[in-house]
Every structure is written in C-alpha cells, then in structure tokens.
Amino acid sequence: MLLTIGQLAAYCGVTVRAVRHYHQRGLLAEPPRDASGYRRYDAQAVVDLVRIKVLADAGVPLARVRQLLAADPADFSAAVAEIDQALQRRISDLEEHRRQLAELLGGDRLVLPPEIADMLGQMRTMGVSERTVNLERDGWIILSATCADMVPEWARQKAAAMADPEFRRLYLACDAAREWEPDDARLEELAAWMVEWVAARRDEIIGTRPAGLADDPGIAVAEGLLSAQLADASPAWRRLGELSSRLGEALNQRDAGPADPV
Numbered sequence: 001m002l003l004t005i006g007q008l009a010a011y012c013g014v015t016v017r018a019v020r021h022y023h024q025r026g027l028l029a030e031p032p033r034d035a036s037g038y039r040r041y042d043a044q045a046v047v048d049l050v051r052i053k054v055l056a057d058a059g060v061p062l063a064r065v066r067q068l069l070a071a072d073p074a075d076f077s078a079a080v081a082e083i084d085q086a087l088q089r090r091i092s093d094l095e096e097h098r099r100q101l102a103e104l105l106g107g108d109r110l111v112l113p114p115e116i117a118d119m120l121g122q123m124r125t126m127g128v129s130e131r132t133v134n135l136e137r138d139g140w141i142i143l144s145a146t147c148a149d150m151v152p153e154w155a156r157q158k159a160a161a162m163a164d165p166e167f168r169r170l171y172l173a174c175d176a177a178r179e180w181e182p183d184d185a186r187l188e189e190l191a192a193w194m195v196e197w198v199a200a201r202r203d204e205i206i207g208t209r210p211a212g213l214a215d216d217p218g219i220a221v222a223e224g225l226l227s228a229q230l231a232d233a234s235p236a237w238r239r240l241g242e243l244s245s246r247l248g249e250a251l252n253q254r255d256a257g258p259a260d261p262v
Contacts, residue, residue, distance in 0.1 A: 002040035012049045019049065027052050027066050058083060059090070115155050116140050119162060126168055132175045135233055139226050170197055180236040187236060191243035199251055 009016045022028040028048055031039050048069070055065045060083055068079050112120075116137075123133050144151050161167045170193060177190055231238040 002034075002042055003046070005039055005041065008041045008045060008049060011046060012053055014049065014053055022049070022052055025062055025066065027062065027069065055083075058087065112137065112140055112144065113151070113155065115159065116151075119155070119159060122162060123171075127172060128175050129178075131233075132178065135229065139229065142226060142229070166197065170194065174237075174240070177236050177240060178234040182235045182239040184236065187240050188243055191240055191247055194240075194244050195247045195251060198248070 003011070005016055005019055009019050019028065023030045028045065031041055031045065034040050051069065052065055055068060056062065060068070064079075068076055071079060120133055120137055123136065124130070128136075140151070140155075143154065162171075173190055173193070177184075177187065180187065227241070230241065
C-alpha cells in the first residue's frame with residue numbers, strides 16, 4: 001500500500017508543508033511520482049518521518065537531525081543521550097526562570113534581599129499604604145545599587161526599629177501625613193516626635209554605624225536620590241523633612257552647649 005503526501009502527513013502528525021520542507025532539507029527521501037504525477041510514500045517513509053518528527057519536536061536542529069538519521073545505532077544512541085542531557089539542562093533553566101517569575105509576581109524578592117522583602121511584608125501587615133511600601137522598596141533598591149556593603153547593617157537597624165511599637169506608630173503617622181497640606185500644623189508636631197525618637201536612640205544609632213560611612217562615595221549619591229524621591233512623593237513630606245532637619249540642628253546645638261572660653 002502506498003500513501004499520498006496528505007495521508008503520510010496525517011498519519012505522522014505533521015503538515016504537508018512540513019513534509020515538503022523536509023524534502024527540501026534532504027531529511028526525507030522524495031519518492032518518484034506515479035503515472036498520475038503524484039508522489040506515493042511507502043512504509044519506510046512513515047518510519048523516517050516519525051523519526052524526524054520526534055527529533056525535531058525534542059528541539060534537535062534540523063541540520064543535526066540529518067546527521068542522526070545517517071548515524072549507526074551506537075552513534076545514534078550516544079547522540080540521543082547527549083540531546084537528553086541538553087534537554088535536562090534546558091528544563092532546569094526554564095524552572096529557574098519560572099521561579100524568578102514567581103518571585104517577580106510575588107513582588108519584592110527578585111530585586112531585594114530576603115530580609116528586606118520580609119520587612120516590606122511586615123509593613124503591609126502593619127497597615128502602611130501600598131504607595132509608601134513601594135517607595136520604601138524603591139529606596140532599598142537605590143541603596144543596594146549605590147552602597148550595597150552598607151545595606152545589611154542598615155537592614156538590621158531598620159528591623160530593630162520596626163520591633164519598637166513607638167516607631168511603628170511614628171511610621172504610620174508619617175504615612176498618613178503624605179496627604180496633608182504642607183502648611184498643616186500637625187507637621188511640626190510630627191517632626192518633633194521624629195527628632196525626639198532619634199535623639200533618644202542617638203548613641204545606639206551612632207554606635208552601630210558602619211566604619212568608613214562618611215568616606216563611601218555611594219552615600220552622597222544615595223542621599224541625593226532618596227531626598228529627591230521623598231520630596232517628589234509629597235509636598236508635606238518635603239516640609240516634614242525641612243522641619244525635622246531644623247529641629248535636629250537646634251537639638252545638636254543645645255546638647256553641645258556653649259563653647260569653652262579660650
């Protein structure tokens with residue numbers, strides 16, 4: 001029994017166009033035409049086409065398929081084993097890509113250390129707005145890009161602050177202040193609260209500051225970017241920053257006391 005090209009394609013699960021393409025590439029022998037001018041395919045054509053399809057579906061380049069079809073059984077088995085190993089590596093790569101995509105869909109873990117991602121999750125649980133959480137996330141991304149060596153210590157300090165109930169209340173108050181008007185009188189009270197909280201923990205904060213902090217060129221870059229980011233996010237926050245800086249300077253001058261007479 002002989003088959004037409006359409007029958008051959010249907011039995012082997014390919015298109016007629018694919019069969020013709022395999023003819024052009026020299027993978028499948030092209031049979032002679034019968035008296036009516038049609039190609040007729042025998043059983044060997046079915047076997048050959050199935051082998052071609054299996055190899056092609058496995059991702060083997062057609063140039064390599066041609067080599068494999070001409071190989072002896074031992075070489076063919078060795079080549080198939082090599083292809084299988086390549087597929088296993090490809091599967092591992094695809095699984096890693098899926099894991100990264102899952103993290104990306106999860107939010108923060110693709111671009112930030114786990115401890116920072118956990119902290120952002122804690123903020124969401126606290127009730128911090130998503131806009132502020134995203135701003136915090138972007139700030140950590142900036143810090144990781146400009147002064148990565150400092151991030152672990154700063155993350156430790158921030159985690160310690162987050163464990164303080166007063167800091168959490170302060171953070172939520174700052175989050176709410178984002179929508180205030182810049183001349184809102186409550187900003188002065190909030191700035192004073194911020195300065196008092198930092199002042200009460202000044203020795204602890206200074207004592208844990210990483211060595212060489214002032215000499216790191218990335219610090220100035222990060223401070224400039226973060227300051228601009230906060231100022232752009234909210235006029236009220238810009239005003240809050242100005243007030244807290246002024247109160248902090250006044251507190252430092254008070255604690256320094258009068259200069260010693262010469």
